[in-house]
Amino acid sequence: MNLKQLSDILGLSPTTVSRALNGYPEVSEETRQRVLAAARAHNYRPSARAKALATGRSMAIGHVMPISSQHEMMNPVFADFVAGAAEVYAREGYEMLLSLVRDDDEERSYRELAARGSVDGIIVHAPRRGERRIRLLHELGLPFVVHGRASDERADYNWVDVNNRRAFRRATRFLLDLGHRRIALVNGIETMDFAIRRRAGYLEALAEAGVPADPRLMRADEMTEVYGHDSAREMLALEAPPTAFLVSSMITAIGVRRAAEEVGLRLGRDVSIVTHDDDLSYFRNGGDEPIFTATRSSVRDAGRIAAEVLIGVIRNPGAAPVHRMLEAELIVGQSTGPAPAG
Amino acid sequence: MNLKQLSDILGLSPTTVSRALNGYPEVSEETRQRVLAAARAHNYRPSARAKALATGRSMAIGHVMPISSQHEMMNPVFADFVAGAAEVYAREGYEMLLSLVRDDDEERSYRELAARGSVDGIIVHAPRRGERRIRLLHELGLPFVVHGRASDERADYNWVDVNNRRAFRRATRFLLDLGHRRIALVNGIETMDFAIRRRAGYLEALAEAGVPADPRLMRADEMTEVYGHDSAREMLALEAPPTAFLVSSMITAIGVRRAAEEVGLRLGRDVSIVTHDDDLSYFRNGGDEPIFTATRSSVRDAGRIAAEVLIGVIRNPGAAPVHRMLEAELIVGQSTGPAPAG
């Protein structure tokens, strides 16, 4: 069933039917009702393809996830972010296009996306140090919102981000206040912008407390469980092991906990863990009493917000860049306690 | 830059340029080279919108993820499956459209997807008991592949699935062979097809060994960490607690492990765990020595295979339904050992 057929049935021109369906005023209320009823009755939906061509808008938003050519990892946080964004798209009539692109042909992919016109806007994921996509997207004139920030990009752009620096500074200070002095940082890969900021927050807090940073207590890698485990095992074997760990992800924190338990340390007594918690739907940090003390910020909310911002930008292209800084809350759970004496 | 402009530059008709770009034989090799060079030089890409309208194919594949209206959970396994599928799409020139649809307006969503013609085919995720989407999609005439199976659908259809029944029967038998008699099942929600099959495999193995199934040792819920923990805590508090757990997901198994450790049981000695392992990129089951004994089957591979099957179906609509049964391997790790005496 296409527009022509529907209009034939109704004895109206396609013009009138189109206007009736799209809420234009130049059609009598009576006709509009007749058209709407017929459309429903015949289960008519305008072809997305034709509509996109005619209007010049595809009503789709692209999520481009960089896949590192070295580490083939699918970011688990991505799933929840996308779920949040998808909610908004469904509500606003947009579709979601997902591309995973290897970082070695990133530029080509973005250019193609723009030239082919399959999306009206883009969410940029996982900004890194020396991020080049922002300049590229500006040049391409495609509306976009960055989830996170690109530290060394001087131009202004739309972003939605957690205040990672402040969160990790607070978390570190919290551990310092508990008497910890040897605090390990088990971070994400430090080419990722969020990891750079977390490290900065951690170092700031240490500096403020006059505690020297120890390179042997700082790790950065992909945030898997095994990485958490192995890092913790090695650090706990040092002659002066850490008494606390600051970890960048719940999953990695699970690994750290496993390591601690393997060497007979009890969490919250012998060793403390604070982790960042993205509030993932399948990995809720306990029920009433959180398992881990954590800096929590829902990545699903971030997805929702980013989608809303992007739709706003698409609708109102001239507006000034939007920045949404989300603050993480510090949740005190069972994984922290005073530094053990000695 | 559109086709018309490019053809004007070249002094050729749009027809010829189109044919040259799409590899039709009716154009001289010399002209083709000239056209290709000009296209590259001017960075020309055909508009996806126009192409879709003209060809009737959108070169996009829809992934429809049901979101339960009760439990708002984003399946973490989904991310890796999608990553696998995306690889194939990138290679084959398809785009991926993601819809999360609440199960209460599922039928509407699918009808809309079909009528609007924004995708050429669909991957159906998370089939459940009493699955109605298969009949619907047949009716709509949209090519599709199911990830999993729908037990009570008698019509034939394309599917890619893990042999869940066999995997769980093997795992149960493995535990039985180690002397365990009180084996708990910590399953996914048992309206999900995969969970039904896993339960069947578990029950079969028990029956074969003449061990009666104990309803107090069988749980089914969303596979979160907290669920694993709470179920295990409760079961371990029974007067006759289980000596082994068979768990449906690594994440849930982590919760079970946490519960075991809380009550002072050591894994592989006091209590055993076998889990299903989807081989998630961020949750590799240890390095050389697996943490958990597990039935392993890469969901990323499943995504790849499902995508390939679907593309095959789209290209060759008449073919007989394709079934791809993936076998899980049983990996022996550190989480299992002989049943404790007594």
Added chain:
DNA sequence: CATGCTGGCCAAACCGCTTTGAAATTCCCG
């Protein structure tokens, strides 16, 4: 009563590509 609006509708052009059917050119062979 001529004029100017206005509300309701329509024909036709257009979005940017593919594809059909035909025309123009080249080639081959008797």
Added chain:
DNA sequence: CGGGAATTTCAAAGCGGTTTGGCCAGCATG
């Protein structure tokens, strides 16, 4: 060298919508 076949190119008609500009009837205005 002429004529049919093969090669190369093109004009025009879609695909299924939106949108521009115009038509017509009915009504108020001067």
